[in-house]
Structure formats: C-alpha cells, structure tokens
Amino acid sequence: MSGEEAAGTVVSPGGEGEAGVDLLATHIVRAIGVRKIFTMGGEKVHALKGVDFKVERGEYVAIMGPSGSGKSTLFNMIGGLDKPNAGKVFIDEVDIAALNMYELAWLRCHKIGYIFQTFNLIPVATALDNVMLPMLFADMVQAEAQDKAVELLRKVGLGDRVFHKPVQMSGGQQQRVAVARALANNPAIVLADEPTGNLDSTTGRQIIDLLREINESEGVTVITATHDHKMLAVSDRIAWLTDGAIERYVSRDALDIQEGRADAR
Ligand SMILES: Nc1ncnc2c1ncn2[C@@H]1O[C@H](COP(=O)(O)OP(=O)(O)O)[C@@H](O)[C@H]1O
Numbered sequence: 001m002s003g004e005e006a007a008g009t010v011v012s013p014g015g016e017g018e019a020g021v022d023l024l025a026t027h028i029v030r031a032i033g034v035r036k037i038f039t040m041g042g043e044k045v046h047a048l049k050g051v052d053f054k055v056e057r058g059e060y061v062a063i064m065g066p067s068g069s070g071k072s073t074l075f076n077m078i079g080g081l082d083k084p085n086a087g088k089v090f091i092d093e094v095d096i097a098a099l100n101m102y103e104l105a106w107l108r109c110h111k112i113g114y115i116f117q118t119f120n121l122i123p124v125a126t127a128l129d130n131v132m133l134p135m136l137f138a139d140m141v142q143a144e145a146q147d148k149a150v151e152l153l154r155k156v157g158l159g160d161r162v163f164h165k166p167v168q169m170s171g172g173q174q175q176r177v178a179v180a181r182a183l184a185n186n187p188a189i190v191l192a193d194e195p196t197g198n199l200d201s202t203t204g205r206q207i208i209d210l211l212r213e214i215n216e217s218e219g220v221t222v223i224t225a226t227h228d229h230k231m232l233a234v235s236d237r238i239a240w241l242t243d244g245a246i247e248r249y250v251s252r253d254a255l256d257i258q259e260g261r262a263d264a265r
C-alpha cells in the first residue's frame with residue numbers, strides 16, 4: 001500500500017489542486033513507508049522499518065511501545081526534527097522533505113508544539129519567559145506575548161507561578177509550563193514524547209488529563225509517544241510499535257471494551 005500511495009499522491013507545499021488532496025484532507029499527519037537506519041560503530045540499527053502512520057485532525061493518538069521500539073525516532077520524523085532514510089512525512093498535506101530550512105523552521109514554530117520527558121525549559125528564565133519565547137520567535141510584540149503567556153499559564157493551572165523559575169517548581173509544574181509553551185503559537189499539533197516519563201503516577205495522570213482537555217477545548221491534535229499505560233484510558237487511538245514497525249492500531253471503541261484490563265496495568 002505504501003509504495004502505491006507514495007507514488008500516487010505527490011502534494012506540493014501549498015497542497016492546493018493536487019490529485020488526491022480532497023480524499024486525504026482530514027489527515028493532519030501522514031507518514032508513508034518511513035525508514036530510519038542509524039549507524040553506530042559500523043553496525044546498522046533499523047529503528048523504523050517502513051512505518052505507515054496517519055492521524056486525523058483533532059485526534060488524540062498514543063504511539064505505544066517498549067523502550068527501544070522506535071517511538072522517539074518516529075516522533076522526531078513527524079516533528080520534522082530528523083529526516084527519514086526512506087519514505088515521506090506530510091504535515092497538513094505538506095511534504096516536509098520539500099521544505100527549505102526557513103520553511104521547515106516556520107512549520108516547527110507555528111504548526112507544532114513539542115513536549116519532552118525532561119521538560120526542556122530554560123532554567124534561568126521564569127515560567128512567563130519560557131512561555132513567551134516561542135511567541136517572540138514568531139515575531140509577536142512583547143506586550144501581546146506577555147498577556148498570552150499569562151493566559152496560557154492560567155489555563156494550565158499556574159496562574160500563581162508566573163514568576164517562578166524551573167528549579168522553584170515541582171516536576172509536574174514544570175511539565176505544565178512546557179504544555180503552556182507548546183500551545184504558545186496556536187499549533188495544529190502537539191507532540192509529546194514520554195510526557196509523563198519523569199513524573200509520579202498521580203502527577204502523570206494530571207498531565208495526561210490536561211493534554212486531553214486541551215485536545216477537546218482547542219481542537220488541537222495530540223500525539224504522544226509513551227509506554228505509560230495510563231495513556232490508554234484517554235487516547236482515541238493507540239498505535240502499537242514493536243521493533244520499528246506498527247504492529248496494530250486499537251481504537252477508542254475497542255479500548256472501552258478492554259478498559260478494565262487496561263486500567264489494571
Ligand atoms: N542517534 C542514534 N544513534 C544510534 N542508534 C539510535 C539513535 N537513536 C535511536 N537509536 C536506536 O534506535 C532504536 C529506537 O530508539 P528510540 O526511537 O529512541 O526508541 P524508544 O523511544 O521507543 O525508546 C533503538 O535501538 C535505539 O538504540
């Protein structure tokens with residue numbers, strides 16, 4: 001399927017008027033036949049072995065799999081942070097391999113919000129400054145960026161921690177700042193790589209629920225890479241990744257039936 005599709009749907013960055021676009025318009029992310037090979041010490045690691053992965057606008061999808069299965073590698077491909085050896089990634093029907101450096105930087109700044117396991121906040125900057133930064137990169141005027149950052153920090157429950165620096169906050173609070181920062185430029189997609197990996201179970205659950213809330217209230221597509229089984233209960237769809245390949249998808253409906261089992265984990 002992937003070869004045929006890749007050959008049949010060459011879409012320009014504008015995406016208008018090309019064959020196949022109408023049929024695929026609801027897919028905010030399409031990865032087709034994505035392969036990634038890392039070479040280490042002369043040895044080849046096949047991190048992704050031809051992954052087909054599609055996400056519809058507004059979905060909350062979890063890429064689940066054990067450590068080393070390729071989740072972060074797939075995450076980096078979808079986020080335009082790394083390039084595949086073969087295959088294509090389309091974001092909003094734009095083939096990201098066709099973008100130049102500036103266009104790719106624009107897409108990463110405006111279309112995608114990133115959340116990482118280790119929060120990746122700037123340690124010397126306040127929560128406010130951390131959240132303002134992507135807006136300043138996007139040329140928003142200072143006062144406007146500040147107002148929006150305060151509003152976002154309120155939204156994630158940190159209205160009273162605006163001037164705190166990362167070291168003055170708990171892990172859960174730091175991840176909330178990262179969630180607010182990810183939303184700074186009204187992205188279409190929020191990508192979260194192990195967002196609960198450094199959090200205790202209760203705090204992790206709160207971040208998962210916060211992401212779901214944002215998904216529902218803002219209509220933003222959320223894609224998480226995780227091995228946290230708490231993510232099962234809130235995701236619309238799970239892609240199970242094993243050894244560099246998507247083994248199967250499980251939908252929300254099927255999950256509801258299994259919920260007792262999923263929650264027990
Ligand atoms: N930069 C790299 N260089 C070499 N091997 C890598 C690199 N990044 C990941 N890998 C290997 O690719 C495989 C998938 O890794 P990764 O995507 O990080 O898995 P996960 O996020 O599911 O734990 C692993 O075998 C890992 O060791």
Ligand SMILES: [Mg+2]
Binds near residue numbers: 071072073193194
């Ligand atoms: Mg990982």
